[in-house]
Amino acid sequence: MKKNGFLRLIKTVLIIVLWFAWDTSFSQEVNQEKQKSVFWEKVQFGGGLGLGFGTGYTDVSVAPTAIYNFNEYFALGTGLQYSYFRQKGFFKSNNYGGSVIGLFNPIPEAQLSVELEQLRVNLTYENIDLTENFWNTALFLGAGYRMENVTIGARYNVLFDKDKNVYGEAFMPFVRVFF
Structure with a gap:
């Protein structure tokens, strides 16, 4: 038992x-x-899509972005970018790379941003049979007016060099949308 x-x-x-x-x-x-x-x-997705056509001109770009909102004031994220430009008979360019972005919202209506972007540029001049391949680094400081998930503003590339840059100007407007 x-x-x-x-x-x-x-x-x-x-x-x-x-x-x-x-x-x-x-x-x-x-x-x-x-x-x-x-x-x-706390994660939001957004980014940009671009499509432009004209007589002998093509511009296509895709730039997805994701951010993590630490709180109502700070967010940090990363993005990818690809773009194709072609001016028939003159040049074509494939650009690809990534970025890291930091966002600060001191008040709900205002957004300050810092974005470090690194792009690989493959540029071919068709009329003179010349190819250039280089890395383009940009450091953008920006400010914008924020309405919920949309921010409209401007950013300035503090590393802009007019002789060797993928962008035509250091100052650029932007529209950011996150869902």
Whole structure:
């Protein structure tokens, strides 16, 4: 009889340990799901799409961006960029790269930004059979008026060099949209 009582005790302890382990692992799974959902609630996606055509001119660009909102004042994100430009008989260019962006909202209507962008530029001049390949680095400081998920403003490239730059000007307007 003592052997049956001992086996019953082991079965009971084993059931209690398994139940406790299952319950603990299930509660951790629920907490991990809550942590994941809190993280993704603070992530916003946006970016830009561009498409332009004209007589002998083509301009296509895609620039997705994602930001993480640490709080109502600060956000940090990253983006990718690809663009294709062609002026028939003159040049064509493929540009691709990435960026890191920091956003500061001192008040809900104002947004200040810092963006570091690195682009690989592959430029071919068709009329003189010349190819240039170089990296273009830009550091943009910007300010804009913010209305919920949309910001309209301007940014200035403090590293702008008119002789070797993918952009025509250091000062550029922008529209940012995040969802």
